[in-house]
Amino acid sequence: MPSLDLTADPVDLTAALVDIPSVSRDEATIANAVEQALRSQAPHLEVVRNGDAVLARTRLARASRVVLAGHLDTVPINDNLPVRRTGTGAAAVLHGCGTVDMKSGVAVMLHLAATVVEPRHDLTFVFYDCEEIDAAANGLGRIERELPDWLVGDLAVVCEPSNASIEAGCQGTTRIEVRTEGVRAHTARGWMGRNAVHAAGEVLRRLEAYEPRTPEIDGCRFHEGLQAVAISGGVAGNVVPDACVVTINHRFAPDRTPEQAVAHLREVFDGFDVTVVDGAAGALPGLEAPAASELVAAAGGEATAKLGWTDVARFAALGMPAVNFGPGDPTLAHTRQEHVRAADITRCAGVLGDFLR
């Protein structure tokens, strides 16, 4: 089994984690290494194993508890392992699958787990599996069902990449299908039919004219969006089509519930047949909570809105304020060129260490 030195520089710990391949559903090796390292190097923590998730926590009876969460799995390796280093010192960079998403965040968490033995808040560390695949397989969902008390706390910090700055809350998402109907006819006598693709022009017109909201919530500016993500229609090369479907993804700020977002879409596409395909609630920033505002202060006082959907929303649904805070540029996640600046890792370990000590 690979061994991990949790007290080493988190940059080196990141490199060691990256070199343990852990594509979703193949996390046993990394979970074993994490469990073994926590049991031997963080004896002040209660450790449990759940599937390929590893959970660890203090029981110091502090007034508040902070939950730190990160997933152990990565997307498939794309000819970008083992880890490769370029630059030195503050300009050092780690390249490879998982450097951003999110073994650098996991390294920061493991480092804190082993080195912050007298934290100001009780701490729970959640290292989980299967975040990169179907939501139904997500390890955090399984823990919520099987070990719900392990997710209780006053603030959740999800160490997904956020360019080492606090990203608060997250936007919700919903996908709808807008259908138009027509009447088939031979194109040689097109006027005997009614073209469903032409009718979809009005749907695209409303999309084009749509003015997204950019509400400020708890000092964070969100930015909604409404985008056609697919369109399809057609029967044969000489037939007026009788059906067309436009699939639309709406990203909405967390001041709206999914139900409110869908009601809004039904207004936007009034007169059309609208079917909801899927949806997930957003998460309010919740930065007025004491632990959250302390963390923002430790990070320099700035927080921005998280626009993508992350597991932050799962914690929000449990009633906890939750933020993203982790090393790396999220736009590099899932790319072959994935890489993280060592300085980001050092900063995140420093900010969280200051906040927790």
Add this chain to the structure above:
Amino acid sequence: MPSLDLTADPVDLTAALVDIPSVSRDEATIANAVEQALRSQAPHLEVVRNGDAVLARTRLARASRVVLAGHLDTVPINDNLPVRRTGTGAAAVLHGCGTVDMKSGVAVMLHLAATVVEPRHDLTFVFYDCEEIDAAANGLGRIERELPDWLVGDLAVVCEPSNASIEAGCQGTTRIEVRTEGVRAHTARGWMGRNAVHAAGEVLRRLEAYEPRTPEIDGCRFHEGLQAVAISGGVAGNVVPDACVVTINHRFAPDRTPEQAVAHLREVFDGFDVTVVDGAAGALPGLEAPAASELVAAAGGEATAKLGWTDVARFAALGMPAVNFGPGDPTLAHTRQEHVRAADITRCAGVLGDFLR
């Protein structure tokens, strides 16, 4: 081999032909029967066999020659054989695969071939194969390549179903793809991309606003059309699409060449990427030609425009006026409910007999 009585009532001859199954590429049996019947019952004709096509003609040195053409094949049988009769007398109806498309027309041709032994025009009869499948397999195309002198004449009458009225010329057809491009982005940050599906809205808008021409040519009213027949675009449920393709079928009156039609479409979709997928020329009615105007007079003086594309256009491309004239409602062709009124068959045989005698 089934035997055919060419001097019988063309309604009975239609029934006999329908009961010889002849789905495209399986026309040997019907071609054998047609060839045998012509050789034995129309000794005044020169007969040749070419693949599963049968050709027959007079050599009377008349001042003009009329070519009558019809295909022997049908679309696949759809639980609609053998032939079934309903009604009696003028209200009699034949039901079954090929009754409309086009064994009733073939029966009229065979009847005329055997019974009009002293025609006013020289006559050429072309019974051909594989009209219902790929244009590349079309027997008329093969005859054009291998026996071109058999298609020479002053008027072509294609006995495809036309409700027993003269349909003159035919519209051309072309298919284009109009493409829009965009820039991919995650829908959580949609403003960083450019949505190619939204951009296709302008293409649909122009389609919707399009006013088709309805030119009158040689007294026939044509009716153009411009219809989206397919649309597709989309990458994934959370990605702003970077490409969308609208496939459009344009049916154009025969006063335009395919090149002129495409030039027109490039104007309509100015600013967009237009690719021509396929196209076929239309055919001018050519009703001012003496033989054509005689036929129109024999049919009662009325001619209408053929809007669909038929093999009439092949003859037009050879420089001949060409018309459709045959029994049956073309909208019943290729349906399981295909059926033809006996009265249509009788009328077509009568009009053509009067015209040719």
